[in-house]
Amino acid sequence: MRELPRLSGVLPENNQLNDATEWEQYMRRTRIALLAAAGALLAASATAGTAVAAEEGDVVVFRTELSPLTVYHAPDGCQKLPPDAHVLANRTDRPVTVYADPFCLTPGLIVKPGYGSHVAPGSGSFSA
Template identity: 40%
Template structure:
């Protein structure tokens, strides 16, 4: 009987930890991703608390990741194909090869 009780407590603890870890990863990044086109002094697009895949506008020249998590730049607007990671607080310049980003 004692072994069952210990096993039940361990199983419940493991499930609780897995639930906490799983829910933390599902949260959207906090902040925004700013997108500029060539010769634009202000962002042409702001993605507030982005989640999932977002297509970049035609002519995107600069992307700034002003969120608290890394985003991934992809060659297609549907976020397929190999991507490069853009760390929080960093930007990327000269982006004609990228069509979307995943947050």
């Protein structure tokens, strides 16, 4: 017989396990409880990580390591990119098109929602 600490509702009143079947049931319940706790912890940490991301509906442009990010909140229509733009991240729920000119007139590169793209310095503009 094995002597184990009392867990409410898991072990018999005399706090002893009489055979292998009871031991297997005890271990199965413990394993399920641990997996459920680990899953809850993982889900909580995953939702906390998304809270620090850019707000939905933003286009974020990285220029250089020496300059802050340029954030376009809910962009509408043609937006001129900074001349030293390097990477564009589409955090909107619709496609964004990057153009080679500052007036959104030339054929452009389409960036899907949730994706990003390198942009050539002096690319010009984007539209959302």
